[in-house]
Amino acid sequence: MSNILEQMQKDLYDGKADEVGTATQKALDEGMSAQEILSDGLIGGMDEVGKDFKAGDLFIPEVLMSAKAMHAGMAVLRPLLAESGALSLVKIVIGTIAGDLHDIGKNLVGMMLEGAGFEIIDLGTDVSPEKFVEAVRAEGADLVGMSALLTTTMPSMKATIEALTEAGLRDSVKVIVGGAPVTAGFAEDIGADAYAPDAASAVDTARSLMA
Numbered sequence: 001m002s003n004i005l006e007q008m009q010k011d012l013y014d015g016k017a018d019e020v021g022t023a024t025q026k027a028l029d030e031g032m033s034a035q036e037i038l039s040d041g042l043i044g045g046m047d048e049v050g051k052d053f054k055a056g057d058l059f060i061p062e063v064l065m066s067a068k069a070m071h072a073g074m075a076v077l078r079p080l081l082a083e084s085g086a087l088s089l090v091k092i093v094i095g096t097i098a099g100d101l102h103d104i105g106k107n108l109v110g111m112m113l114e115g116a117g118f119e120i121i122d123l124g125t126d127v128s129p130e131k132f133v134e135a136v137r138a139e140g141a142d143l144v145g146m147s148a149l150l151t152t153t154m155p156s157m158k159a160t161i162e163a164l165t166e167a168g169l170r171d172s173v174k175v176i177v178g179g180a181p182v183t184a185g186f187a188e189d190i191g192a193d194a195y196a197p198d199a200a201s202a203v204d205t206a207r208s209l210m211a
């Protein structure tokens with residue numbers, strides 16, 4: 001790997017947003033393709049962050065700093081990737097379910113997925129089943145990610161899956177669920193395709209669902 005991409009990965013890991021933004025532009029100026037910088041620089045760096053977060057060697061504030069650094073690189077690359085059609089291989093609609101306003105975990109999952117190269121449509125919090133359905137239809141999403149932190153509103157995950165089925169969209173979209181009270185057993189009971197316990201596992205799971 002070139003020195004500049006190696007350094008970019010290190011700076012991204014260390015959460016140095018300015019350095020990552022500048023290095024992204026420099027790599028482009030040196031003739032590297034936006035796709036190469038995305039895969040080998042930014043996504044490569046976020047993969048390391050994900051591994052160490054999963055292993056308990058990195059903590060939430062550090063992951064957020066790395067995600068911010070990745071955003072700085074993406075801000076430079078996004079117009080070029082969009083132009084070339086390279087962006088948006090897989091679209092993921094993500095949101096916290098109806099009645100629930102917790103969004104720290106959901107945001108972390110969204111940022112890690114974005115860091116892994118997925119296109120994220122974040123619907124925010126308190127998202128009704130109807131809003132999920134509308135977004136999946138309008139965006140042609142491949143995957144839906146639902147987050148829940150309250151046991152009282154968890155049934156809304158099931159209601160959303162049912163709404164997707166009623167709208168005739170369930171076969172065209174995979175559903176992944178997560179959040180502190182959610183378990184693999186609950187995911188299975190409500191008919192989700194997958195559950196992931198944390199943001200790094202969410203990336204691995206999304207990748208295997210889309211493989």
Ligand code: B12
Nearest residue numbers: 100101102103104105145147150151178179180196198199
């Ligand atoms: C911060 C917080 C708040 C903040 C939320 C701020 C925000 N912007 O999110 C505020 C103060 C607003 C809040 C409000 C309330 N809260 Co609160 N809150 C918490 C707290 C302390 C931390 C949650 C958090 O952010 N964790 C950190 C993140 C990173 O972890 P995470 O969300 O679990 O996410 C990770 C994984 O679960 C997973 N994941 C998450 N989402 C997804 C999605 C997908 C698709 C996948 C694959 C994975 C995934 O990946 C994430 C990263 O690794 C928890 C207690 C706790 N320790 O969990 C209580 C807690 C969740 N809250 C609770 C309660 C009761 C409330 C209130 C009802 C309090 C009240 N009486 O008003 C309100 C509800 C408001 C509402 N309608 O939603 C209870 C829930 C109890 C229950 N079992 O239902 C908890 C557990 C506290 C407790 N012990 O009683 N809360």
